[in-house]
Amino acid sequence: MLKIEKPTTIGCPHDSCNGPGFRNIPYNSLLNMDFTHYTRVIAFADDLLVLTRGKYALDAENYINQDLKKTETWARENKMHFNENKSNTLLATMKTSGDNRTPNTYLNNKRLEQSELKYLGIYFNSRLSFDRYVDYIRGKCTPIINMLAKSAKLKWGMGN
Numbered sequence: 001m002l003k004i005e006k007p008t009t010i011g012c013p014h015d016s017c018n019g020p021g022f023r024n025i026p027y028n029s030l031l032n033m034d035f036t037h038y039t040r041v042i043a044f045a046d047d048l049l050v051l052t053r054g055k056y057a058l059d060a061e062n063y064i065n066q067d068l069k070k071t072e073t074w075a076r077e078n079k080m081h082f083n084e085n086k087s088n089t090l091l092a093t094m095k096t097s098g099d100n101r102t103p104n105t106y107l108n109n110k111r112l113e114q115s116e117l118k119y120l121g122i123y124f125n126s127r128l129s130f131d132r133y134v135d136y137i138r139g140k141c142t143p144i145i146n147m148l149a150k151s152a153k154l155k156w157g158m159g160n
Contacts, residue, residue: 026078026080030071030078031043033070035070036052036063036066038052038054038060038063039052039063039064039067040052050068052064057091058103060091060103061103064089064103065104065106068105068106068107072107081108082107082108088114089112090114090115090117090124090126091114092127093127102114116132123136
């Protein structure tokens with residue numbers, strides 16, 4: 001029997017059959033790290049969401065930057081890399097007044113842009129409104145509904 005081995009020098013191939021299983025092994029240690037008690041880390045496949053809360057925006061900024069530093073260290077130790085160009089930050093608040101400054105959040109020593117957040121195909125904005133997601137789904141469904149209406153020769157649908 002022929003045995004071939006190759007040492008791993010970086011993470012696993014993104015779309016390989018074994019990729020998800022190999023990713024789960026080190027990800028488990030990331031999810032069980034000792035983050036501040038204001039932070040929760042959620043992973044799904046290769047998407048990572050770091051949620052941090054604080055009484056004030058400045059508090060949340062400090063906590064998230066501490067925890068992102070821990071995440072960077074973990075990634076370096078596990079020969080992985082989180083792409084700061086594909087990462088962004090979102091300050092979500094229910095307050096209508098108060099501190100309106102943009103938080104300074106850093107990953108790999110680069111400031112993350114604050115913008116809408118798309119996670120697992122769902123868009124979130126700073127007010128946690130799903131308007132953009134509803135519009136996106138409506139845009140995908142309307143042509144299908146119109147085709148069904150034409151084939152059934154009925155007048156029904158979202159516009160009627």
